[in-house]
Amino acid sequence: xxxxxxxxxxxxxxxxxYWAGCKRHELLIQHCKKCGHQQFPPRQLCxxxxxxxxxxxxxxxxxxxxxxxxxxxxxxxxxxxxIPYVNAxxxxxxxxxxxxxxxxxxxxxxxCEMPVEIVFEDWTPEVSIPKFKPxx
Numbered sequence: 001x002x003x004x005x006x007x008x009x010x011x012x013x014x015x016x017x018y019w020a021g022c023k024r025h026e027l028l029i030q031h032c033k034k035c036g037h038q039q040f041p042p043r044q045l046c047x048x049x050x051x052x053x054x055x056x057x058x059x060x061x062x063x064x065x066x067x068x069x070x071x072x073x074x075x076x077x078x079x080x081x082x083i084p085y086v087n088a089x090x091x092x093x094x095x096x097x098x099x100x101x102x103x104x105x106x107x108x109x110x111x112c113e114m115p116v117e118i119v120f121e122d123w124t125p126e127v128s129i130p131k132f133k134p135x136x
Contacts, residue, residue, distance in 0.1 A: 003078040007127055015042045017056045022128045025120045027059040029096055040096035061118035063092040063132070070107040086110050090132055104133035 010019050018041075021028035030039045032046035033053040045052055068088035074080045086102040088110070102110050103119065116132035123129055 003076075003080075005078040005123060006076060007123070008129075010126065014044055018042050019127070021056070021058070022120060022130055023126065025128060027061045027092075027118050027130055028056045029059045029092070029094060030054045031057045038094045038096055040092070040098050060093045062135070063090040063116055065089075065102065065110060065112055065114045065116060065132075066091040066097055067112060068102065068110050070110070088132070090116060098130075101131045102133070103131045109134070 008015075008019060010016065018028050030042055030046075031037075031054065032039070032049060032051055033055055034051035035046060035049040037046050037048040038057070039047050043054075046054060066089040068086050070084050070086055072084050074083055074085075079085065084107045086107050087099065088102050089097050089099055091097050102116065103121075115135040117135050119131050119133050120128040121131055
């Protein structure tokens with residue numbers, strides 16, 4: 001019996017545009033129209049100037065591994081078949097950092113500063129999860 005994976009909350013007005021972008025296989029981040037700061041994760045205010053004048057912009061989907069860990073135990077039974085897997089913090093080319101998984105490579109080959117690009121894993125017709133793979 002397959003255990004369902006925990007799903008993100010899709011009806012949060014702070015992040016609904018982000019998840020809609022993921023469904024289209026686009027990585028969206030917030031851009032402050034007042035000070036130009038780009039941020040992730042989504043928030044209601046700019047973390048630099050506290051402006052509410054935020055817009056969604058498409059990110060390049062490229063970045064570098066800032067930090068990572070190889071997981072040999074899963075915190076949820078649905079991820080047990082994927083062990084070992086890599087949880088990583090990705091420093092996006094635009095500046096913000098996001099947590100994701102590194103896929104399409106051996107966990108032993110992941111290094112800090114490794115260049116990566118986004119790929120999307122479709123979990124359901126409504127939910128696509130951003131992950132990153134090495135740029136070869």
